[in-house]
Amino acid sequence: MALPRLTIDFDIPVxxxxxxxLKYGARTTYYGTNDVVPLWVADMDFSAPEVVTQALVKRATHTIYGYTDYPESLYTSMQNWFASRHDWAIDRNSIILCPGVVPSLYAAITALTALGDQVIVQPPVYHPFFSAVTDTGRSLVENRLVLENGRYRMDLAHLASCAEAGAKVLVLCSPHNPVGRVWSRTELEALLAVARQYGLTIISDxxxxxxxxPDQAHTPLATLTDDVTVITAVSPSKTFNIPGLGxxxxxVNDSAQRQAIEDVFKNWHVSNMNPFSICGFEAAYNEGEAWLDELMVxxxxxxxxxxxxxxxxxxxxxxxxxxxxxxLWLDCRGLGMGDTDLHRFLxxxxKIALSPGTLFGQASGSGFMRLNxxxxxxxxxxxxTSISIAFRALP
Ligand SMILES: Cc1ncc(COP(=O)(O)O)c(C=O)c1O
Structure with missing residues (x-):
């Protein structure tokens, strides 16, 4: 694949x-000081694509910011994006618009399982996966990823034993935050074989x-199966640096499950028909592709x-x-510090704020740090360089 020549200067500080x-303002709350370079919260210090800003400015110049419905063009922008970028033909009727991915995980778990049901997550993993299970009164089951020769893989044998012991749902992170794996088609097919055998539902974030x-390809799990229930959460928020728009x-292909999830949102009285979110989302999917290709280079x-x-x-x-x-997932075990000392040293x-590995799994993240x-x-x-100089200066 020919890589695009960069026309956007991502080196310019904004x-x-x-x-x-949050990334800058909450340093004192989370790190006890403002005097740290913030490389923690997962948003980017790059300007969003100009096409997004232009769409937001255009909307802002219309001076009424009233209640807004989801326009049909919003759904179309998402369908076109996934068809062209991921070879995934999404049925318009299967789409539920949600006020963010984390709320959608909470809603899907609430709708598809009962109190006390076992839900599997695969640490080290994005920490709200744990709370989405425990806050909803479900029982957390861990199927740890395995680190082999510097590369993580899923432990499908252990996953099968979790399912055999009664777990109903797996929350998959695909691609996987924080370890940076883009699960291959072969790995996902092997995962589906386990899910099929044990009747596991998969919520894929x-x-x-x-x-x-540029040398990788993402396969949406949902494109690989008709017989395993797969619910997928997507958003342009990380892609185009618009997570604040929420x-x-x-x-969700199954209409009964869709209804159940929509009912959860209805019961929570959650609405996100924010005119700016809608126009940012649509502009990003319709016109942001060239920006994204440059970003990835x-x-x-x-x-x-x-x-x-x-x-x-x-x-x-x-x-x-x-x-x-x-x-980036940094294996810091060679520094020879315990987790508390490592955190304090950094x-x-x-004077750097990284996300401690233990946030993503107490045991599986021990000795690691996540760098944005x-x-x-x-x-x-x-x-x-600061880490290196500070480490060499240790007594
Ligand atoms: C895997 C994953 N899911 C969800 C989110 C957050 O999604 P949202 O802000 O839409 O709730 C993040 C943010 O880092 C993430 O890494």
Missing amino acids: SRAGTAS DIHADLIF LSALV YLADTRLAVQHYLEEALPEVQLVESEGTYL IEQA MAAPRAVILAAL
Whole structure:
């Protein structure tokens, strides 16, 4: 595939001052100080595509911001995106628009399982997966990923034993935050074989589906089966750096399940018919593709720069091979610190805010850190240099 020549300069810093950014503003709450470079919350320090900004500005100039319905063109933009980008023909009737992916996971679990039912997650994994199970009164079952020769895989034998012991639903992260795996078609087919055998329903969180490095391909699990129940959560929010707009979708083929999920949202009195979310979502899917292709080239180069830096200057930290997402999973066990000391060292000595691995799984994340590399490359390399200098300076 020919890579696009970059026309967007992702190296230019964009100040987030005055925007009440969580990533910047909540450093004191989470890290005890503002004096850390924030490489934690999963949004990007890059401007969203200009086409999105233009659409928002255009909408803002109409001065009535009243109750808004989801226009048909919104559904079409999403269907066209998934058809052309992921070879996935989504039926218009299977789409439920939702106020964010995490709320949609909570709603799907609530609708499809009963109190006390066992729901499986695969740590280390995005931490709200745990709370989506426990907050809804379901029973959390862990099927840990296995790290083999620097690469994670799913443990399908253990998954089968979880299902045999009564688990009803698996929440899959595809691609997987934080380990950066883009599950291959073969892996997903093997997963479906287990699900088919034990009647497992799979809720697949595909929010990172578009953030795939140029040499990789994402396969939506739902495109591989007609007989296993797969519910997919998608959103342009991570892809185009518009998560603050808070709009996503679930794709649910079964009409009874769709109704059950819609009823949950109705009972919660949740609505997200925000005119700005709608127009940002639509503009991104309709016109953001060229921007995304450039973004992925830039991120792939940053990933490579991180890998080279670590190999040469800080081999005690290893980059776990990453195939997608802008989140890098760093194996810090070579630094020889416990989790608490590692966290404190990064904040106090290196002055960097990373996400502690244990957030994603107490045991499976121990010794790891997640680095959000979606910032100008110079910022990321300076952060690694700070870690390296601070580590060499330790007594
Ligand atoms: C796997 C995954 N799902 C969901 C979300 C958040 O989705 P939302 O902001 O739409 O609730 C994130 C954010 O990092 C994520 O990584």
